[in-house]
Amino acid sequence: MPSSTDTSRSILKEVGGADNVANLTYCATRLRFQLRDRGRADLTALENTPSVLGVVPQGSDGVQVVMGGGVAEFYNAIVREPGMGDADAAPAKKEYGGVRGKYDWVNFCFEFLSDTFRPVLWALLGASLIITMLVLADTFGWQDFRAPMEEQPDGYVLLHAMWRSVFYFLPIMIGATASRKLGANEWVGAAIPAALLTPEFLSLGEAKDVVHIFGLPLVLNDYSSQVFPPLIAAVGLYWVEKGLKKIIPSAVHMVFVPFFSLLIMIPLTAFIFGPFGIGIGNGISNFLEWTNNLxxxxxxxxxxxxxxxxxxxxxxxxxxxxxxxxxxxxxxxxxxxxxxxxxxxxxxxxxxxxxxxx
Incomplete structure (x- = not known):
């Protein structure tokens, strides 16, 4: 059986070489190539390459190579190959080949969601198996899964903390991956939803659901486990950063771009983007729940x-x-x-x- 390095070199050869790769990413099971000229790729030879489970052409320039659960290993081997450094830079206008729709913005939305959730998938899967362990313990009568934490033994409290860490802080992870996908600073993107999870922000809602900040009404929500507010905030951050970089001298970008980004985006998210995102998520969820109840x-x-x-x-x-x-x-x-x-x-x-x- 050839090694992952040998297989990766064969894949790179059959797609036309490193100079033919404009962009390369991967999802849960597939290598996703964006080629400069798909005519240079030998798709038949690519499909016959050992360890390749299938090849799916995508549009005019895209090729998906199905590798299975070990796709990350092959991806890491390919990007280490000579000449692949140039493939990391996205083209000036990303081409999606029209497979998912004839409108670029629709294509980008789905690509945006895919590349946002893909890096977080590992943590979600790990947390889900911990939940499975706790549910099995409940099934066998060892410990009630839904019992309040103060009634849980210390060992089970720790197990609950293990899976809740992923879901509670999920907005921070989504903020980082979504911002990185758009080209904004991922750590600033993570800091925006993180501000809404701090004890200081949570203390605002201890007595009431609406508070007034400098005279403006702020509707308080629970932002833990939310996905739509950080997604919308990442989009806003992209445009804010883009505008700030045009008006702030490049010599002081590192200091003042994140400063003004946080100063603008955290209040915007707390007052507008956050409640709007929760409304979108609840609306879709309620509609599907209504369908399920029907x-x-x-x-x-x-x-x-x-x-x-x-x-x-x-x-x-x-x-x-x-x-x-x-x-x-x-x-x-x-x-x-x-x-x-x-x-x-x-x-x-x-x-x-x-x-x-x-």
Missing amino acids: SPFILAIVIPLLYPFLVPLGLHWPLNAIMVQNLATLGYDFIQGPMGAWNFACFGVVTGVFLISL
Whole structure:
């Protein structure tokens, strides 16, 4: 079996070499190439490369190479190859090939969601398995999962802290990855939602839901586990940074761009973007909950029916955002079940094909 380095070199060769790669990213299972000239790529040879599970052309210049769960290892090997330093710079106008839609802004929105959630996926998966352990403990009658923390043994309190750390501080992670995707400073992007999770900000809402800051009414919300407020704040940060860099001398960008960015974006997020983002998330979640309450059977058919078409195009990421929103607002989720049914159906089909092939 060839090593990951040998396979990565073969992949790079078959896509036309390092000089033909304009941009390279990866998702949970795929290498995502944006090529300067796809005519130079040998897709047949690429698909026959050992360890490559499949090749999916995307638009006129894109190629997705399916590698499975070890995709990060191959990505890291490819970017270390000579000449790949130039591939990290995004082209002046990002091309999406029109696969997901004929409008660039629609394509970018889905790409934005995909690249925002992909880096956080590892932490979410790890936390979800810790939740599974606690639910199993509840199932076997060892410890009530939903009991208040003051009634939980110390060991279980620590386990709850392990998974809640990911969901509670999820806005900070999303703020960082979303800002990085847009080209804004990721640490400033993380600091904006972090300000809304500090004890000082939380203390404002101890006695009331609305406070007045310098005479302006501020509606207080719980921003833990929220995904839409940091997403909107990252977009705002991108434009604020872009404007500040035009009017502030480059010699003092490092000091005054983050200073004014925080000074502008934290109040904007607290007063406007945060409540607006929570409204969007709650609206979508409430609509899907209404559909589920109307007929869980219909929802359980529609989601698995659409999912096989959403995944190859990267359109399933908005559903992940809604699932996190459901967990934050409802304490449970009704989308993952139908998605799981589709996954088990795929497993059944593959197992059947495997047994027949034997």
